[in-house]
Amino acid sequence: xxxxxxxxxxxxxxxKWQEEWDKSDTFKARDExxxxxxxxLEMFPYPSGDLHMGHARNYSxxxxxxxxxxxxxxxxxxxxxxxxxxxxxxxxxxxNKTQAGAWTYQNMDTAVATMxxxxxxxxxxxxxxxxxxxxxxxxxxxxxxxxxxxLAYRATSPVNWCPSCNTVLANEQVVDGKCWRCGEVxxxxxxxxxxxxxxxxAQELLDDLDKLTGWPENVKAQxxxxxxxxxxxxxxFALAAEDGVTPTDRLITVFTTRADTLxxxxxxxxxxxxxxxxxxxxxxxxxxxxxxLKKSVEQISSVDRQGSDREKHGVFTGRYVINPLTGAxxxxxxxxxxxxxxxxxxxxxxxxxxxxxxxxxxxYDLPIPPIIAQKDDPxxxxxxxxxxxxxxxxxxxxxMDAEGYLIQSGPFTGMKGxxxxxxxxxxxxxxxxxxxxxxxxxxxxxxxxxxxxxxWGNPIPMIHCDCCGDVPVPxxxxxxxxxxxxxxxxxxxxxxxxxxxxxxxPKCGKPAKRITDTMDTFTCSSWYYLRYCDPHNDQAPFSKxxxxxxxxxxxxxxxxxxxxxxxxxxxxxxxxxxxxxMLDFDEPFTNxxxxxxxxxxxxxxMSKSKGNVVPPSSVIGPYGADTxxxxxxxxxxxxxxxxxxxxxxxxxxxxxxxAWRTVWSLAETADANVSLDVAKLDAAGKELYRRMHEMGIxxxxxxxxxxxxxxxxxxxxxVNDASAYLNKVRIDKRDAALTFVVxxxxxxxxxxxxxxxxxxxxxxxxxxxxxxxxxxxxxxDEESAKASTIQIAVQVLGKVRARIDVxxxxxxxxxxxxxxxxxxxxxxxxxxRKVIVVPGRLVNIVAK
RNA sequence: GCCCGAGUGGCGGAAUUGGCAGACGCGGAGGUCUCAAAAACCUUUGUCGAAAGACGUGCGAGUUCGAGUCUCGCCUCGGGCACCA
Numbered sequence: 001x002x003x004x005x006x007x008x009x010x011x012x013x014x015x016k017w018q019e020e021w022d023k024s025d026t027f028k029a030r031d032e033x034x035x036x037x038x039x040x041l042e043m044f045p046y047p048s049g050d051l052h053m054g055h056a057r058n059y060s061x062x063x064x065x066x067x068x069x070x071x072x073x074x075x076x077x078x079x080x081x082x083x084x085x086x087x088x089x090x091x092x093x094x095x096n097k098t099q100a101g102a103w104t105y106q107n108m109d110t111a112v113a114t115m116x117x118x119x120x121x122x123x124x125x126x127x128x129x130x131x132x133x134x135x136x137x138x139x140x141x142x143x144x145x146x147x148x149x150x151l152a153y154r155a156t157s158p159v160n161w162c163p164s165c166n167t168v169l170a171n172e173q174v175v176d177g178k179c180w181r182c183g184e185v186x187x188x189x190x191x192x193x194x195x196x197x198x199x200x201x202a203q204e205l206l207d208d209l210d211k212l213t214g215w216p217e218n219v220k221a222q223x224x225x226x227x228x229x230x231x232x233x234x235x236x237f238a239l240a241a242e243d244g245v246t247p248t249d250r251l252i253t254v255f256t257t258r259a260d261t262l263x264x265x266x267x268x269x270x271x272x273x274x275x276x277x278x279x280x281x282x283x284x285x286x287x288x289x290x291x292x293l294k295k296s297v298e299q300i301s302s303v304d305r306q307g308s309d310r311e312k313h314g315v316f317t318g319r320y321v322i323n324p325l326t327g328a329x330x331x332x333x334x335x336x337x338x339x340x341x342x343x344x345x346x347x348x349x350x351x352x353x354x355x356x357x358x359x360x361x362x363x364y365d366l367p368i369p370p371i372i373a374q375k376d377d378p379x380x381x382x383x384x385x386x387x388x389x390x391x392x393x394x395x396x397x398x399x400m401d402a403e404g405y406l407i408q409s410g411p412f413t414g415m416k417g418x419x420x421x422x423x424x425x426x427x428x429x430x431x432x433x434x435x436x437x438x439x440x441x442x443x444x445x446x447x448x449x450x451x452x453x454x455x456w457g458n459p460i461p462m463i464h465c466d467c468c469g470d471v472p473v474p475x476x477x478x479x480x481x482x483x484x485x486x487x488x489x490x491x492x493x494x495x496x497x498x499x500x501x502x503x504x505x506p507k508c509g510k511p512a513k514r515i516t517d518t519m520d521t522f523t524c525s526s527w528y529y530l531r532y533c534d535p536h537n538d539q540a541p542f543s544k545x546x547x548x549x550x551x552x553x554x555x556x557x558x559x560x561x562x563x564x565x566x567x568x569x570x571x572x573x574x575x576x577x578x579x580x581x582m583l584d585f586d587e588p589f590t591n592x593x594x595x596x597x598x599x600x601x602x603x604x605x606m607s608k609s610k611g612n613v614v615p616p617s618s619v620i621g622p623y624g625a626d627t628x629x630x631x632x633x634x635x636x637x638x639x640x641x642x643x644x645x646x647x648x649x650x651x652x653x654x655x656x657x658x659a660w661r662t663v664w665s666l667a668e669t670a671d672a673n674v675s676l677d678v679a680k681l682d683a684a685g686k687e688l689y690r691r692m693h694e695m696g697i698x699x700x701x702x703x704x705x706x707x708x709x710x711x712x713x714x715x716x717x718x719v720n721d722a723s724a725y726l727n728k729v730r731i732d733k734r735d736a737a738l739t740f741v742v743x744x745x746x747x748x749x750x751x752x753x754x755x756x757x758x759x760x761x762x763x764x765x766x767x768x769x770x771x772x773x774x775x776x777x778x779x780x781d782e783e784s785a786k787a788s789t790i791q792i793a794v795q796v797l798g799k800v801r802a803r804i805d806v807x808x809x810x811x812x813x814x815x816x817x818x819x820x821x822x823x824x825x826x827x828x829x830x831x832x833r834k835v836i837v838v839p840g841r842l843v844n845i846v847a848k
Numbered sequence: 849g850c851c852c853g854a855g856u857g858g859c860g861g862a863a864u865u866g867g868c869a870g871a872c873g874c875g876g877a878g879g880u881c882u883c884a885a886a887a888a889c890c891u892u893u894g895u896c897g898a899a900a901g902a903c904g905u906g907c908g909a910g911u912u913c914g915a916g917u918c919u920c921g922c923c924u925c926g927g928g929c930a931c932c933a
Contacts, residue, residue, distance in 0.1 A: 218927070221852040225929045232933085256933060269933085310931070337931040347933050355849085356931055444932055563928080634873070635860060641926095647874055648860075655873080658888090701864080710862065713872035720872090727889095793868040798914045800868055836913050841867045846913045 005664040006764075008657045010624025014756040018116055026771050027070075027121040029077040031546060038074035039550050040066040041529055041589075043558030043566070044081045044128075047107035048088045051114045053598040053606065053632075053644065054559065056616045060629045060753075061595055061638050061708065062557045063120045067752035068703050070121075071777040077550050078121055079532040081128030082108050085136075085521045087165055087181060090456045090488060097489040100456040104131055114616065118625045119755050121773075126535045130458075130524035135531060137479030138541035139523055140461040142573075144472050145580055147462075151197045154470060158273070158340075159193055159449060160186035167453045168193055170520060171446045172226070172565045180565075188298075194451040194460055194517060198572045202227055202443040204586075205571055214591030216639070219563045226564050228444025231420070232257035233428045234344065235437040237268065237321040237330075244320040244329050252276070252321060255343030255442055259431070260423035261353035263409035264371035266361065268321045268330045269314075269347040271338035272297045276346075280317045280332065289315040290334055297336050312337050312360050324436045325410065325427075335360060343442055372404040372417050383407040384414060448569065450520040455486060455494050457518025465505035465512035474506050480514070494518070525566055526573035529553055529588060547583045555706075556589040557638075563594070593706055596641035598632075603643050614644050626754035627653040633708035633753055656757060659719045659750065663743045665726050667765040670740035677737070678784070685735050688725045690787060692718060692742050696780030699749045708753065715749045722746065740766070745778045794819040795844040796826040812837045819843035 021027065042062035045055055066078035082104075089100040096103065108129060115122065128135055146152040160169045164184035168191060173180045198205075206227045209220045235254050238247035252268075270277040272294040281287040293315050314335035321330050330349070337356055338347055351361035351368040361368050373380040384407050403418040415423040431437025451460060459480040461473040473480055483500050486492050494500055495516040505512035527541070533550040534542040558566075567589070574588040599605055600612040607613065619628045631652035636642035678689055695718040702711035722742050726734075744766060751758030751772045762772040787808055792815070794802040802822035806815060815837050820827065823845065830847040837843050 216853090218852050222928050225851060228929080228932070230932075254933080258933075312931075335931090337933095339932065342932045350933090354933065356933075359931095442932080444929085560927085637861080640854095640861090642860075645860075645874080651874055654888095661888095705864085709860090710872080713862075716872055791868085795868080795914075798867095798912095803868075834913060836867090838867055838914095842914090844867080844913055 005661055008660045008757075010626060010756075013760045014117075014119065014625055017756040017759045018119060020759070021119075021121070022116070024771070026773055027076075027078065027123050028125060029079070029123050029550075030075060031549065033075035035073060035075035037077065037550055038066075038069040038555075039077045039553045040069060040555045041077075041079070041532075041553045041557070043556070043562065044083050044525070044528060045111060046083045046086055046088070047104055047111055049107055050110050051616060053614055053616060054595075056118065056628065057595055057598055057632050057638075058557055058559070059115065059118065059120050060632045061593065061706070062555070063118075063629075063755075064633060064703075064708055064752040065555050065557075065706065067121055067755060067773060068777065070773050071748065071751070071775065073776060077126075077532065078123060079126040079128070079535075080115065080120070080122040080124070081126075081528055081532070082111070082130065083521060083525050083528070084108065084129045084131035085457045085518075085524055087167075087454060087456065090454060093456075093488045094491075099484060100488065101131065101484055104456075105129075117620060118616070118629070121755070126532050128528055128531050128535055130521075130528065131456075131482075133479045133481055134538065135528075136458040136482075136524065138531070139458045139519065139527070140473070140478050140480060141475065141541060142527065142577075143519065143523075144461055144475065144478075146196060146576060147472055149576075149580070151200065151576060152194065153197065154192060154194050156190065156192040158188045159191050161189040161191070162186045165454075168449060168451065170449045170522070172448075172568070173520075193449055194462075194515075194519075195447040195449055196523075196572075198448045198569075199443060199445055201572050201575050202229070202445045203441070204575060205445075205568065208571070208587055211587060212589075212592070215589075216592060216594055219560070219567065219592060219594060222563045223568055226445065226568065230257050230442050230444075232440055232442060233259040233424075233431065233437050234440045235259065235262065235324060235348070235431060237324060237346075237348070240320040240322050240329055242319070245322075247322040252346050253344045254346045254348045255440060256348060257419060258350065258353050258417075258424065259427040259437070260406065260409075260412070260415075260417040260421055261350040261371060262323070262325050262348070262427055263406070263412070264350040264352045264369050265323050265328075265330050265348045266351060266367045266369055267349035267357075268332045269335050269338045269349050269357075269360075270317070270332060271340045271345060272334055272336055273340040274334065274338075274345060277317060277332075277334045280319045284318050286316060286318045290317065293334060293336065310337075312356065312363060314360060314364060324431070324434075331366075333360075333364070341446070342444070369408065371407055371409055373407050374404045377404075380405060380407055448520075448572070450523055451515075451517035452520055453493070453495070453516075454518055455482070455488060457521060458482075458524060459494075460515045460517050460519055462515040463503055463505060463512045464515060465508060465510065467510060468505055468507040468512075470515075471505055471507050471512070477506075482518075522565060522569050523573075526569045527577070529556075529570070530574075530577070530583070541582075544581075544583060548585075551583065552585055552587060553589045555591050555593065557593045557595060559597075560594040567592070593638060595638050596636065599641060599643050601643050601645055606644075619649055623649055623653045624756075626757045627656055630656060630712065630750075630753055634712045635709070637709055638706060655716060655719075656754060658723070659715075659746060660757065660761065662719050662723045662726070663746055663761050664765050666722060666739040666743035666746075667761075668739075669731060669734040669736050670743050670766065671736035672740050672767065674737040674740070676735075676741055681735055681738060682729070682733070684725055684729050685738050688721055688742060689738060690785060691721045692745050693780045693782075693785035695721075696745055696749065696778060697782065697785055700777070700780060703752070711749075712753065715746060718742070718746055718749075741778075745780075748772060748775070748778050790840065792840070793842040794822050795842055796823050796847055798844060800842075801826050808840065810839075812839065815839065815843055819845065 040062055042058050066076050070076045084104050089104045092103045093100040143152055160174050162169050162179040162184050164182045169186055174186055178185055206229055209223055232255055236251040239250040239252055241248050281290045314333045317332045319332045323330055349357045351358040352370050406413050406415050406417045406423050412423055412426055417423040428439050461480045463471045465471050486497055501514040501516050503512055503514050530542050530547055534546040570588055577583050631649040634652060635648045695714040699711045699714040747758050747761045758772050762768045789805055790808045791803050791805050793800045794804055804818050804822050816835050827847040832845055832847045834846040
């Protein structure tokens with residue numbers, strides 16, 4: 001073969017193969033293939049400009065997986081698309097006096113060009129853009145289906161309004177009390193908004209996390225936190241008449257996880273926003289103080305209101321409730337630490353069972369009856385027989401005790417109390433029997449608020465008619481198209497744009513008004529992975545057959561910032577589609593990999609404002625895409641953050657060039673037509689052959705567990721060994737079959753990561769006519785990876801004292817004998833109590 | 849406060865099940881080639897020590913012949929939730 005090794009010209013090679021792949025069908029996913037399927041998916045980008053390093057990392061990981069899976073015999077679906085609706089397009093349109101669509105499409109073109117320049121193996125025939133009417137039409141379809149099932153609804157309630165984005169936000173989009181997009185602190189506004197009933201699925205969303213064994217623990221934990229299930233009880237308290245002691249028919253229900261503390265109720269709490277509280281104080285001497293409190297709460301932001309160390313404020317309402325077990329009256333207070341929208345919006349105050357109630361009671365001098373004590377506490381003896389005396393305020397230090405045994409609690413005294421305790425069960429059972437309480441599971445999760453008062457999104461397909469109310473747009477009228485001639489620059493909004501909203505009622509035919517809210521962009525990204533399975537379907541969002549053929553996604557790769565938002569919504573959407581009979585599985589993503597962030601060399605996040613952004617093009621230019629991909633995957637494990645380091649890129653480039661030369665040198669003698677006879681190899685050849693299998697196995701298993709940094713290091717070792725072989729063995733003594741097999745193994749193993757480099761060597765150095773991705777991944781076996789002699793450690797009392805070379809299959813007694821000999825000076829004059837022989841590992845002699 | 853992670857050389861990081869800690873790479877040192885430089889290649893590189901050796905995976909205990917890995921108790925850092933009753 002060639003005498004002179006060609007220079008590694010990354011740019012020329014990469015251009016050549018990118019053009020080749022563009023023309024070929026190598027990466028088209030074939031629906032009809034009978035190979036086993038593998039669906040590799042990276043979270044699609046928002047097209048806000050060109051791709052950044054985070055994208056490059058995300059897609060390098062996914063592409064390595066997809067390419068390797070293809071070689072392992074899978075039919076691979078590896079699609080890409082764009083999450084194309086969203087506020088940045090609108091802002092850019094306003095700023096640049098263009099259309100949001102034009103801006104978005106241009107960015108998508110730029111991003112696709114960069115993806116191709118990076119050599120990502122996407123099936124571009126399946127490209128999905130969520131702003132295409134062909135796509136968003138089916139989002140509207142799904143909304144209507146949910147409307148029919150009662151899963152989509154409209155309600156008026158206090159919502160988070162972002163004054164900077166001029167729209168409402170979902171609970172999940174308020175991160176650290178701030179807007180997830182712009183960081184502004186949202187205001188509470190009372191608005192009529194559209195919701196999806198994700199709470200119907202709260203229990204299943206929680207339970208099915210246990211099925212997701214391929215998900216990182218922290219993501220599952222975050223979702224569990226977010227869903228926030230707590231088991232407890234609802235208990236009905238009767239409102240007392242104005243005399244404060246006579247129960248009325250009016251019941252106020254509380255939710256509590258600590259029904260066992262019911263005897264310790266010394267006051268009752270309502271939130272400042274409570275309409276009931278307003279009613280109770282209306283026209284009384286307490287009204288003024290109440291209004292003041294309410295006003296002060298409205299004035300502080302949600303950020304300031306949260307935090308358990310904030311001082312609590314409360315006012316008395318002048319009214320009482322009656323404890324359903326003791327019949328004792330408890331004063332109703334309004335307190336700013338009570339939330340309107342959790343539980344029933346009313347809370348029983350138990351200062352001896354709850355830190356917050358305790359703090360509140362101390363501040364306002366409310367009674368603190370001890371109801372729980374340890375059995376060795378004198379208080380326990382003193383109060384265990386108290387039935388109705390209601391001893392209070394014995395001793396501040398004793399007063400708060402959440403775990404222990406009940407005292408002065410009627411028939412329940414002496415029972416073990418605490419969360420999920422026997423006393424909880426007993427009291428709930430007792431209340432249930434009498435019909436004044438019941439066990440209840442409460443979730444923190446709220447329904448998903450999906451309406452947005454923004455233009456660049458998917459219109460909610462509903463019409464409001466003064467006679468008929470909210471009427472769905474008929475399916476045959478879908479999609480409700482977004483107008484593209486709105487003058488955003490002049491501040492025009494969808495709500496003011498008559499050609500869009502003026503319509504007639506589909507039910508009665510009278511003039512009616514279209515809903516001008518659009519859907520949260522997260523609705524678009526909740527099902528795009530389903531659309532990829534059947535992207536051109538114009539009869540349905542996707543066919544069941546194709547979705548069941550490709551789904552679930554086997555490997556999903558993306559940023560941890562979506563741990564709750566996108567990943568929770570998508571799981572919900574999948575379950576809804578399942579219940580609509582659209583598909584046959586419960587969870588969309590089998591294995592999830594959350595890649596770490598790419599930071600600058602000082603460990604700061606890259607951002608335009610800081611001016612520390614390293615664009616992918618700055619690396620591709622001087623080094624090429626293959627070097628960049630290699631560097632990104634080698635620098636750290638995929639899930640860890642890393643700091644960008646030019647030295648690592650230079651190192652990766654050095655390796656790629658070295659491996660290039662090594663493969664070409666091996667190719668000088670390589671002959672594909674000679675079959676390998678291991679027995680005939682010389683010692684150096686045998687060792688290289690063995691190492692190829694050893695490193696091949698390591699590399700393969702590392703690919704399986706997505707450990708690309710160590711997979712690469714295995715190839716590096718093999719390249720080092722091959723180059724040692726080349727140095728040691730004269731060219732005329734090299735084995736033609738061996739050099740071929742090793743060269744092919746190196747190229748194949750690196751091909752998922754450095755695809756252009758690999759294709760070039762595969763064709764030009766090794767003489768293949770087919771793509772490396774049409775060839776199977778090389779086979780490696782344990783037997784060939786075994787060495788005949790190995791070095792093992794000899795320990796005396798656990799300390800390594802010698803190393804011995806022994807036959808790999810040497811029997812235990814022989815190992816022991818050789819080992820004893822090697823460490824004589826350490827065991828002389830001592831008694832050998834025990835000898836542990838671990839074949840292949842070590843010998844440990846216990847001598848004292 | 850509750851729930852998850854993670855702490856290993858100068859640096860990024862290795863070490864499927866308890867079995868030779870530091871693979872691979874970066875950086876450093878020395879060398880070969882060169883008029884010189886770059887590139888490339890070779891040697892070396894945990895700490896202390898001339899060496900023998902000792903010490904070494906955040907800290908402290910424990911289990912074990914043997915612990916980075918298991919148990920208990922801490923510390924630090926990162927992330928999530930949080931006045932959620």
